[in-house]
Every structure is written in C-alpha cells, then in structure tokens.
Amino acid sequence: MKIDRIELFHLAFPLEKPFYPAWIPGYPQTVNRFTLxxxxxxxxVQGLAAGAAFSSERAGLGDLLGPYLIGLDPCDIETGRQRIREASYLGWRNYWLEAAFWDIKGKVEGKPLWQMLGGDSDRLSAQQRLxxxxxxGEIHPPEQRAEEVLALGEQGFDTVKLRVHDFDAEEDIRLVRTVAEAVNGRLQIGVDANQGWRVALIDDAPLWGLDRAAYFADACADLGVAWLEEPLDMHAWDDLAELRRRSRVPVAGGELNDGWHEFRVMLEKGCFDIYQPDATFGGGISDAKRVQCACAAQGLHFAPxxxxxxxxxxxxxHVHAxxxxxxxLEYPIEPPGWTPKFRDALLTEPVLxxxxxxxxxxTAPGLGIExxxxxLKRHGEKFFDLSSKGLAIKTIREKGLxxxxxLARKKRRR
Ligand SMILES: [Mg+2]
Structure with a gap:
C-alpha cells in the first residue's frame, strides 16, 4: 500500500469570545487555527493529522512534502518519520504529520492507536475512561480564579492547573495561596509558569531564573501544590535539574522539547519528575512513547x-492511554474563550x-477521529492537493522524461 494523495487545508475556527493565553501576555486569541x-x-484508506498554526505560514508546505511522502508505505512508520525529518532540514519541524501514518496503520490493522502503542487492552476495555x-489558560484575579476552580470541582474535576505570569513573585504566590485556601485540600492544584518557551510578542513577559523558580517552588510546596510546570527555559537543563534537587514540589515540563534526542539528555540530567512531551509537536508519537517508556523504567511520571x-x-x-x-491527562478549558466545543470543532465527536x-x-481503529x-467546508481552505500522478507530471516537467x-524506477526499487 502506498500514499497516493496528500491534501492540506488551513483551518480557522473563530472563538465565541477572545481567549487571552497566559503564555502570550497581551495577545487576544480570536481564532483557533491549524493545518489539516x-x-x-x-x-x-485515509489518514488524518493536524498541526497548530499561527496563520497560513504553511502555505508552501505541500510543495516540500509531496516528493518526500507520496509513494511511501504509510504502515512503515519508521521510514515515514525519517522522511518527515528529512523535510524538516529545509522547512520546519512537522512531527504532527506522524499521526496520519498511525491513523492509516490502525485502520488497516483494525486497532486503535493506544493498542498499537502497547496499551493494556484488558485494562482499557474494562476501564473505558481515563x-x-x-x-x-488565562490569568484571572485570585478571588475570581478561586471561584472558578471551585466551580470546576463541582463539574467533576479533582485536579485543576493554574497559570502564573506576573513580574512580581509575591503576586504569583498570592494567586496560588488564594486558590489553595479556597479549595482547602478538596482539589489538587498544579501550577504552570509557562517559562519553557517564553513569548514576549505583545507585552513584555516575566523571565525566571533559578532563584525565582526555587523561591516560587518553596511557596508551592508550603501551599500543597501537586506540581510546578515549566519553571525555566526548556533548554536550561542544568538549572532544571538543580531546581528539581532543591524543590519539595514535583517539577514538570517538556511540552515543546524536540524529541528523543533532547529528552534522553534531560532524563540523564534529571530535569523533571513529570515529563509532558506533546506528540503533535517535537518528536511525534514515537518519541513521546519512548519518553513514556523511559519514565516507567525510571519511576517517573508521564502526562503529555x-x-x-x-x-x-x-x-x-491515545499515547497517555x-x-x-x-x-x-491535561484537559484544556477556559470558558468563554476556550471551550471543548471550539477546541474540537472539526471533530464530529468532541472529547468531553x-x-x-x-x-x-x-475504541475505533487508528485515531478514531471522524x-x-x-x-471543514465552512472553516477550511484547501491549499494543496497532489496525487502520485500529479507528482509524476510535475517531475517530468521539471526534470525531463x-x-x-x-527516478521513478529507483523509487520503485526501494
Ligand atoms: Mg504547560
């Protein structure tokens, strides 16, 4: 079986209300954009994948991808990953595409992705949910946030993650203390400092060093916080390891780190108690799985x-399961701007x-996404469509018959 056609779409779903991500101070997000x-x-057989986008920055991606991916066996995940990596030498990282290969492989084998990744079928069939x-995702005044956290508790959540992003450490601590006192041990609280990939695009953003992180971690430990996430730059591995040695609260992070070659060193250095690679960003599904296995072997936690x-x-x-x-597992929710309905707007069945x-x-084969x-018609714009026939014509035009x-003969022999 071969990949015969690749289509790419820009997707843009307007949010009902603007969402103000804590990690980009001052930026009102009004649209959820991604490339499909x-x-x-x-x-x-069709495979799907989506990668977060800022705008239409991937407009030229198809011209790059076509020659790398058309004709590949989609069930040969390793070769697919190699080609995605090769394409990144000229473009940017596109590990989000790996999901489409697994989606096809799962549909061919009749297995959901978690099962192909070695998930325990008996346990998961019995459990059904996780x-x-x-x-x-936003910074709200402490008293307001305390009320919102209590409301989330009433909705059924027993753990809630807060954001802190103030220039004054005492303001950050006041926010956590106000919420911790309001919940009074009835809920677990995690805190994300979003220092891993600090963005100061619109407003200036605080920049933490080891001392600020250690000071805040101390306060978190005193307030019973369950984990402190992304307290330092994602590449400040020595400082992260030092912070973890000093900290009485578990340290988490790694959401945008670039695959196994980075995580291997981070694991050796002891950067985190909880590893959080995102299988649609750096390293793809296979590398996230590899980090998960390493965490299990070393008695560490994993939560993408x-x-x-x-x-x-x-x-x-799927990877988590x-x-x-x-x-x-993380469940993004910040109404009215960021709701599961808008987050999952392209899916026939949102994850609720x-x-x-x-x-x-x-339970459906592959990703199980319809x-x-x-x-797609309403909010999508197809910007690339190439089949193996189209690629052959393009190659003849550019390189001669x-x-x-x-080239075609060589490709067939591989
Ligand atoms: Mg985070």
Missing amino acids: ARMTTDEG PVYAST HTWSNGFSMVVNL SGAMDHP ADENGTVAIP IDENQ FTALR
Whole structure:
C-alpha cells in the first residue's frame, strides 16, 4: 500500500469570545487555527493529522512534502518519520504529520492507536475512561480564579492547573495561596509558569531564573501544590535539574522539547519528575512513547501536553492511554474563550469530560477521529492537493522524461 494523495487545508475556527493565553501576555486569541493533512492511499484508506498554526505560514508546505511522502508505505512508520525529518532540514519541524501514518496503520490493522502503542487492552476495555485535569489558560484575579476552580470541582474535576505570569513573585504566590485556601485540600492544584518557551510578542513577559523558580517552588510546596510546570527555559537543563534537587514540589515540563534526542539528555540530567512531551509537536508519537517508556523504567511520571486543537487532545490521549496513566491527562478549558466545543470543532465527536472528571478512551481503529465535513467546508481552505500522478507530471516537467523515469524506477526499487 502506498500514499497516493496528500491534501492540506488551513483551518480557522473563530472563538465565541477572545481567549487571552497566559503564555502570550497581551495577545487576544480570536481564532483557533491549524493545518489539516489528509493522506489517501492507493487502496482508499485515509489518514488524518493536524498541526497548530499561527496563520497560513504553511502555505508552501505541500510543495516540500509531496516528493518526500507520496509513494511511501504509510504502515512503515519508521521510514515515514525519517522522511518527515528529512523535510524538516529545509522547512520546519512537522512531527504532527506522524499521526496520519498511525491513523492509516490502525485502520488497516483494525486497532486503535493506544493498542498499537502497547496499551493494556484488558485494562482499557474494562476501564473505558481515563482521568483528566482541568487546565486553565488565562490569568484571572485570585478571588475570581478561586471561584472558578471551585466551580470546576463541582463539574467533576479533582485536579485543576493554574497559570502564573506576573513580574512580581509575591503576586504569583498570592494567586496560588488564594486558590489553595479556597479549595482547602478538596482539589489538587498544579501550577504552570509557562517559562519553557517564553513569548514576549505583545507585552513584555516575566523571565525566571533559578532563584525565582526555587523561591516560587518553596511557596508551592508550603501551599500543597501537586506540581510546578515549566519553571525555566526548556533548554536550561542544568538549572532544571538543580531546581528539581532543591524543590519539595514535583517539577514538570517538556511540552515543546524536540524529541528523543533532547529528552534522553534531560532524563540523564534529571530535569523533571513529570515529563509532558506533546506528540503533535517535537518528536511525534514515537518519541513521546519512548519518553513514556523511559519514565516507567525510571519511576517517573508521564502526562503529555494536549493544548492546541482536538487532534492534539486525541493523539495525546491515545499515547497517555497506552502507558501507566499514573497522572491525570491535561484537559484544556477556559470558558468563554476556550471551550471543548471550539477546541474540537472539526471533530464530529468532541472529547468531553464527564461528571467524574474522566474522558472516554477511543475504541475505533487508528485515531478514531471522524471529521465534520460541513465544518471543514465552512472553516477550511484547501491549499494543496497532489496525487502520485500529479507528482509524476510535475517531475517530468521539471526534470525531463528520461530523468523522471529513472527516478521513478529507483523509487520503485526501494
Ligand atoms: Mg504547560
């Protein structure tokens, strides 16, 4: 079986109300944008993948991808990963595409992704759902945030993550203390400092060093915080390891780190207690799985980042379900701007938490995602469509018939 056609779409879903991400101070997000890839094999099996986008920055991606991916066996994940990596030498990283390969492979084998990744079928069939934590995304005044956290507790969540992003450490601590006192031990609180990939695009953003992180970690420990996330730059590995040695609260992070070659060193240095690679960003599904296995072997925790769109939620849900699930999974929610309905707007079935703070583990083959074709028509714009026939014509035009035939022969032999 071969990949015969690649289609790429820009997707843009306007949010009902602007969302103000804590990690980009001053920036009102009004649209959830991503690139959708649909790969179709010569047997008609389709695989889907989506990557978060700022705008239409991937407009030229198809011209780069076509020659790398058309003609590949989609069930040969290793070669697919190698080609995605090769394309990144000329473009930017595109590990989000790996999901489409697994989607096809799962449909061919009749297995959900978590099962292909080694998830325990007996346990998951019996369990059917897995626990999530409510991941808030904005900075709100402490008293307001305390009320919102209590409301999330009433909705069924037993763990909620806060954001802190103030220049004054005491303000950050006041926020956490106000919430901790309000919940009084009835809920677990995680705190994300979003220092891993600090963005100061609109307003200036605080920049933490080891001392600020250690001071804040101390306060978190005194307030019973369950974990402190991204307290330092994602590449400040020595400082992260030092912070973890000093900290009485578990340290988490890694959401945008670039795959196994980075995580291997971070594990050796002892950067985190909880590793959070996002399988749709750096390293893809296979590297996230590798980090998960290493965490299990070393007695560490694993809980992937999921914040961006419904695909990230579902792909990381599969990866999470294939492992120990010894930490709840991130469930982005910050109404009225960021809601599951908008996060998952392209999916026919959004991932929804129930009254026990759990989500369903997908059972359909592959990713188990059905996209809503009406939503795709309404909010999507196809900007690339290439089949193997189209690629052959393009190659003949650019390189001449003789060379095109020689290249095709070589490709067939691989
Ligand atoms: Mg985070």
